[in-house]
Amino acid sequence: xxxxxxxxxxxxxxxxxxxxxxxxxxxxxxxxxxxxxxxxxxxxxxxxxxxxxxxxxxxxxxxxxxxxxxxxxxxxxxxxxxxxxxxxxxxxxxxxxxxxxxxxxxxxxxxxxxxxxxxxxxxxxxxxxxxxxxxxxxxxxxxxxxxxxxxxxxxxxxxxxxxxxxxxxxxxxxxxxxxxxxxxxxxxxxxxxxxxxxxxxxxxxxxxxxxxxxxxxxxxxxxxxxxxxxxxxxxxxxxxxxxxxxxxxxxxxxxxxxxxxxxxxxxxxxxxxxxxxxxxxxxxxxxxxxxxxxxxxxxxxxxxxxxxxxxxxxxxxxxxxxxxxxxxxxxxxxxxxxxxxxxxxxxxxxxxxxxxxxxxxxxxxxxxxxxxxxxxxxxxxxxxxxxxxxxxxxxxxxxxxxxxxxxxxxxxxxxxxxxxxxxxxxxxxxxx
Ligand code: ADP
Ligand code: ASP
Ligand code: MG
Numbered sequence: 001x002x003x004x005x006x007x008x009x010x011x012x013x014x015x016x017x018x019x020x021x022x023x024x025x026x027x028x029x030x031x032x033x034x035x036x037x038x039x040x041x042x043x044x045x046x047x048x049x050x051x052x053x054x055x056x057x058x059x060x061x062x063x064x065x066x067x068x069x070x071x072x073x074x075x076x077x078x079x080x081x082x083x084x085x086x087x088x089x090x091x092x093x094x095x096x097x098x099x100x101x102x103x104x105x106x107x108x109x110x111x112x113x114x115x116x117x118x119x120x121x122x123x124x125x126x127x128x129x130x131x132x133x134x135x136x137x138x139x140x141x142x143x144x145x146x147x148x149x150x151x152x153x154x155x156x157x158x159x160x161x162x163x164x165x166x167x168x169x170x171x172x173x174x175x176x177x178x179x180x181x182x183x184x185x186x187x188x189x190x191x192x193x194x195x196x197x198x199x200x201x202x203x204x205x206x207x208x209x210x211x212x213x214x215x216x217x218x219x220x221x222x223x224x225x226x227x228x229x230x231x232x233x234x235x236x237x238x239x240x241x242x243x244x245x246x247x248x249x250x251x252x253x254x255x256x257x258x259x260x261x262x263x264x265x266x267x268x269x270x271x272x273x274x275x276x277x278x279x280x281x282x283x284x285x286x287x288x289x290x291x292x293x294x295x296x297x298x299x300x301x302x303x304x305x306x307x308x309x310x311x312x313x314x315x316x317x318x319x320x321x322x323x324x325x326x327x328x329x330x331x332x333x334x335x336x337x338x339x340x341x342x343x344x345x346x347x348x349x350x351x352x353x354x355x356x357x358x359x360x361x362x363x364x365x366x367x368x369x370x371x372x373x374x375x376x377x378x379x380x381x382x383x384x385x386x387x388x389x390x391x392x393x394x395x396x397x398x399x400x401x402x403x404x405x406x407x408x409x410x411x412x413x414x415x416x417x418x419x420x421x422x423x424x425x426x427x428x429x430x431x432x
Contacts, residue, residue: 001206001208002031002210003034003198003202003205003211004023004030004213005033005035005194005197005198005210005211005212006033006036006117007036007213008037008038008039008041009215009272010036010215010273011036011113013038013039014071014072016272017068017072017117021120021125024171028128029208030171031172032202032205032207033117034194034197034198035110035113035117035173035174035176036109036177037110037113038068038112038116041061042106042109042177044109048061048093054093054096058086058093059086061108062086065112065113066079069116072120078115078116078119085111089105092104099145100143100145102146103145103187106188107136107177107186107188110177111178114173117173118130121173125171128171129169130170131166131171131172132173133162133172134175135175135176135179135197136175136186136187137158138155138158138159138174139158139178139189141179141180142187143183144187145187145188146188146190147188147330147331148188150200152259155179156203159200174201175197176196177194190255193253195252196258198210199255199256199259199260202260206265208264208265209266209268210260210268211267211268211270212256212268212270213270213272214251214270214272215272216269217232217274218234219232219233219249219269219294220232220233220251221233222430223250229430233280233287233290233293233294234278234280235280235282236282236287237282237283237286238257238284238286240282240286240293241257241280241282243293243407244294244296247294247408248296248297248334248370252269257282262284266283267282267283268282269282290375290376291377292429293375293376294374295374295422295425295426295429295430297371297422298334298344299369300344300345301343301367301368303340303343303364303365304343304362304365305339305340306318306339306340306356306361319337319338326352328355329348331349335403337403369412369413370402370412371425372410372411373411373429374408376407378404378406378408381428381429389401392424399411399412400413
């Protein structure tokens with residue numbers, strides 16, 4: 001069995017959706033499909049949640065999807081479903097004081113795109129049986145809205161039970177990104193989290209292959225859309241892929257590898273518009289020769305430097321308080337030490353900061369950029385890295401080393417995005 005996930009760019013318009021269906025048609029082993037929201041719909045929904053005029057904006061989102069369904073010639077098969085979802089979305093926007101409804105609003109992106117995908121798949125793949133499922137009825141999570149943790153045992157049980165009932169030839173279309181908590185409220189698994197949904201399905205179903213179909217033909221050692229010297233990593237071990245994902249490489253959600261059954265499931269990352277190009281294969285073998293795995297750049301980072309009040313007896317005690325507070329505010333930090341907390345910009349930061357001020361004096365830097373270097377035997381780079389950072393400093397560009405381990409270097413800078421230049425770091429890490 002193969003579980004296939006199609007990302008936002010793979011379902012951004014009618015011709016992209018037809019590319020996905022061509023891939024499904026080619027191999028009947030592909031029997032579970034996880035669909036992301038179309039294009040940048042989740043960003044749009046985030047803006048709508050905070051907007052003063054949400055009703056006209058949400059109408060635009062629905063109308064955009066109606067146009068997509070029309071272009072695919074299946075609008076008549078989607079109309080009732082879309083009208084019903086639109087009523088639900090408007091209802092949700094009428095109750096924005098209830099914070100948990102933010103996740104429900106974000107869910108409409110995946111719910112719309114997956115239904116359109118399903119209707120077109122029924123037509124293109126006939127006579128194969130195609131089934132539409134609500135992933136949130138299967139993926140059970142805690143109540144960490146915005147970045148919910150799946151409850152793996154319950155989720156596995158639900159998925160297995162659901163699939164026992166299906167004909168072996170059936171194809172199931174469902175959504176990425178979505179879960180549901182005990183109160184039956186929709187939760188989301190974190191931005192970019194559809195990859196994680198796909199790996200939860202692959203692991204529950206013990207599938208042989210998990211495919212992540214996207215707009216690049218594999219995982220590169222740096223973003224190929226940004227760096228012309230980027231090289232594709234054809235083979236990665238689970239551990240290498242997990243470290244790269246956790247370092248913030250956009251192409252793979254940070255928790256994608258966690259649920260994978262390493263004795264069974266290989267992961268493939270490839271390009272929807274050109275499957276012939278091949279891609280990256282993640283398996284137990286990997287490429288042990290690779291000493292410099294990759295460089296990941298994460299923008300929109302908030303850095304909070306902490307100076308404890310004198311009445312806090314020790315740094316350890318202070319750190320425990322911060323961990324408890326992060327948990328209370330339901331925030332997963334990217335990095336945490338007794339000197340600083342590094343977070344992806346998100347809505348929960350302001351309440352975290354005001355609580356933090358009760359026991360320490362935080363200094364906040366927003367819109368920072370984090371650069372993570374991942375590899376092996378990196379300690380030898382210490383001196384050359386210091387030299388490079390000194391050269392940047394002379395140009396008024398400050399980079400701070402927040403973490404230095406033998407397989408990981410984490411740097412943060414406040415350079416404005418437009419002036420951000422990491423060519424020296426690139427050269428230092430990968431060579432000329
Ligand atoms: P999807 O919508 O399919 O989930 P994403 O936008 O999340 O796709 O991920 C694909 C993007 O990740 C690519 O367009 C590419 O610009 C970016 N990217 C960043 N780092 C890498 C990397 N090391 N290798 C490949 N792609 C990368
Ligand atoms: N649609 C969600 C997002 O944009 C999840 C995903 O695409 O992986 O974050
Ligand atoms: Mg993604």
